[in-house]
Amino acid sequence: MRQLAAAHQLPAELRARLVLSVSLLAGQQTAAGRAVTLRTTYGSGPQEATTSLAVTLHCPGSPAPLALPDLPLPVQSVSRSTATWRIPLTDPAQQPGASIASRHSRGDHLAAAMEDDDAAEEELRAALARADAFEAEHRRLKHELAETNSGVLALYIQLEERDEQIRKAHGRILQELEDALRPQPIKVDGLELAVHYEPADTGAPTGGDLYDWFALPDGTVHITVVDALGHGITSTRSALNVTHAVRTLALEGHPLQSIVARTDEILMPLDRDLMATVLLARLNPSTGELQLANGSHPPALLVRTDHTCEYLEARGRGIGYPLPGSDGLHHARLNPGDLLLLYTDGLTESRRNPLEGEARLRASARRHLDKPIADIPGAIADDMLTVVLHPDDTLALTARITRPPRQHPPT
CATH class of the missing domain: 1.20.5 (Single alpha-helices involved in coiled-coils or other helix-helix interfaces)
Incomplete structure (x- = not known):
């Protein structure tokens, strides 16, 4: 096979692939004791532009179709007992007129x-x-x-x-x-204020939870906490509308109890889809007197210096709810060191159980009661949000009286 390839001047690499392929396939048959024959022909088909050398290995004794191993030169056609390689011959010198004669003498064998x-x-x-x-x-x-x-x-x-x-x-x-x-921080003698806000979406600057605080002409401090339905910038717009309306009404002197209902009257014609809970607090730093109005919002938590706690319940319905408004005012009095906590439901409902959340909130507020006011809201939020099954915007706002309330003269 090597002499045949050399006679047709096949490139050395192609010659090596052809010799190895024929040897591998023939070796399978000869190892089994079966005879093989090798035949070469020349020609060109109707689709072929050049003459090709066809090398056919015939294995007449093969009991089954030829099994083709991974050959260096793939077979172009195969049948049950034959395998044929077709090699294009582009150089006329590669196409001799006759096959190589057999060499019988010893010298010829040595030369071969x-x-x-x-x-x-x-x-x-x-x-x-x-x-x-x-x-x-x-x-x-x-x-x-x-x-x-x-x-x-x-x-x-x-x-x-x-x-x-x-x-x-x-x-x-x-x-x-x-x-x-956020509203600008306010400085009021005898009163400390702090707030912590955490959005449900960390990529949004704020959400529907918002607050407002400002001092009224009579020296009392007004605090608003709003939780507008939804998340992101859209709910922020709703919450801002509520806080602005409440601030305007408060500065105009409207009674605290009427502000929730009056805010609904102002805003609903402008935004029929608006829904928000509201908690309003009016605190006198001089006397410690506290008034609360509520519109469907979680109640404020009051923690005394002796670590007793109570939720300050005030009934009412929020903005966009049926029959909006606060049913009445809740009155309380803060002593120096007492802590008032206003918050949104994201703080207590992160585990989807408000009652369990309220109990945990009481324990957390007691634990952090004696800390600096600026650290308390964030510390409480860290306690409450260790496990979040229901992500929501979260707001925690604290207020504390820092001096003894002014004593009223006896009447």
């Missing part, structure tokens, strides 16, 4: 053996050259891949740095927006 050795050496050199070419190409590709990876890594680092810059800028914008929505 020498030709086989030379051919095998040539094939080995071709295989080594191909391997060297593959190795060189592999090294080149590795070098290019390393340069590409280095460039990609540098680009990735740049993108990470840019993303970090964008995240910081985005965070600053959100913080500025949140700060713009």
Whole structure:
């Protein structure tokens, strides 16, 4: 087979593949004691532009269809007992007029053996050259891949740095927006105030939970806590409308009990989909007197200096609810050191059990009662939100009287 390939001047690599393929397939048959024959023909089909050399291996004794191993040169056609390789011959010098004559003399056999050795050496050199070419190409590709990876890594680092810059800028914008929505801190003699807000969506600057506080001309402090239906910026707009309406009504001197219902009258014609719970507190720092009006909002929690707690219930219905308004006012009095906690339901309903949440809130408020006022709302929120099964916006606002209430003269 090698001499035949050499006679047709096949390239060394192609010759090696053909010799190995024929040898492997023929070896299966001869190992089983069956005879094989090899036939070569020349020709071209109607679809072929060049003459081809057809090498056919015939195995007449094969008991089953030929099993083709993974051959270096694939077979083009196969039947039960034959396998054929077709090799295009483009050079006329590759198409001799007659087949190679058999050599019978000893000298001819030695010459053929020498030709086989030379051919095998040539094939080995071709295989080594191909391997060297593959190795060189592999090294080149590795070098290019390393340069590409280095460039990609540098680009990735740049993108990470840019993303970090964008995240910081985005965070600053959100913080500025949140700060713009919050009322300015107020300083009132004898009163400490602090607040903690945590949105359900960390990507939103605020949600439907909002607060407002301001001092009235008579020296009392008004506090509003609103929980508008929904999350994100849309609910923020609703909550802002409520706090602005309440502030206007309070500054105009409307009675505290009437403000919830009056706010509903003002806003519902403008936004029929608005629904919000409201808790209004009016606190006199000089006397400790507290008044509460409620519109469907969770009750305020009062924690005394002796760690006793009570929820200050005031009934009513919120903005957008049927028959909105506070049914009455709840009156209480704060002593120095007592803590008043106003909050939204996200604080107590994170585990979907309001009663369990209210019990945990009492325990948390007692635990943090003696801390600086600025630390208390956040500490309570940390206690309450260790497990969040129902994410919601969360607001906690605390107030504390810091001096003895003014004594009223006897009447």
